[in-house]
Amino acid sequence: MSSETRQTVELDIERDFPADCVYVDVLLSxxxxxxxxxxxxxxxxVVFAADVAMGPANDRYLYDPAAICQTIExxxxxxxxxxxxxPSRFTKGPLRGLEYKHFFQASFMAQNLLNESRKAGPGAIYRKLIRRHGSYAAVDGRRLTQEDLGLITEAFVTDSFERRAAQRAKGPRWGLTGEHLVFARTADGMRYLFVAPHTSAEAELVASARACIADFPALKDVAPGIA
Known part of the structure; x- marks a missing residue:
């Protein structure tokens, strides 16, 4: 039998990651x-910038601070x-009143391509080949060349990504999927609270939101359920 020893390490953000603190503060400013x-x-x-993953041992996550700031912008x-x-609103439970927006980074690409390929099906590839070769008859039964393989890759990757990203113009329910930046709208401007995986339990999200009340007391009015 084997056993696993787990240790809890307490970090001082300012002391242990001074360069990452400066980097993140510049990004946010x-x-x-x-x-x-x-x-x-x-x-x-700051912790992400220092390349330290967060979350439970079986579900660690590491996000790009620049990607988070891109969504903030x-x-x-x-x-x-x-x-x-x-952005989307939490419409029920203690988080009601808060909102979240997906942010995107390179590691989320695979899931987005999978989602889009399921939706578009093989037709996206055939249309790409037909545009190049002129007709379905010219494509059907054709021996694939290196150029054809490049076109298939382009249809599956580049075109799928651009198509999914462009769909955001339809409204907030469309666009690339990612993980969540949770925030609140107040009379004094946006209050950006924390980031979390979309699989996080409600209790974890509430605890994180509650921890932000010390910075932003107005959260108790925006989302009374977290107070």
């Missing part, structure tokens, strides 16, 4: 306009193309 980031979100981003109205789903 560039991304924010009227909004503010909680201490929790800032520290999450969209929410702040600072420009940039909006390609991800949301």
């Amino acid at each position: 560039r991304a924010l306009r009227r909004g503010r980031a909680s201490r929790l979100l800032r520290n999450q981003m 969209v929410l702040e109205g600072k420009g940039g193309r909006d390609i991800t789903k949301g």
Whole structure:
């Protein structure tokens, strides 16, 4: 039999990751306009910048601080193309009143391509080959060349990604999927609270939101259920 020894290590963010603190603070200063980031979100981003994963041992996650800030810039109205789903509201339970927006990073590419390929089916590949060769008859039964393989890859990867990203123009229910940046709208601007996997239990999200009340007391009015 084997046993596993687990240790809890207490980190001092400012002491242990000084360069990452500076990096994240610069990112946030560039991304924010009227909004503010909680201490929790800032520290999450510092830990990620230091290449330290978070979460339980069997479900660790590591997010890109620049990707989080890209979504913050969209929410702040600072420009940039909006390609991800949301914002969406929590409509029930203690989180009601808060919102979340998907943020995207390279590691989420595979799931998005899988989702889009399921939706588009093999027709996307055939249409690509037909545009190149002129007709279905010219494609059907054709021996694939290196060029054809390149076209198939382009249809499956590049075209699928661009098509899914462009769908965001239809509305907040469309676009690339990712993980969640949870935030609140207040009279003084956006309050960015924390990031979390979409699989997080409600109790975990509530605990994270509650921890942000110290920074933003107005959260008790926006989402009374977390107080």
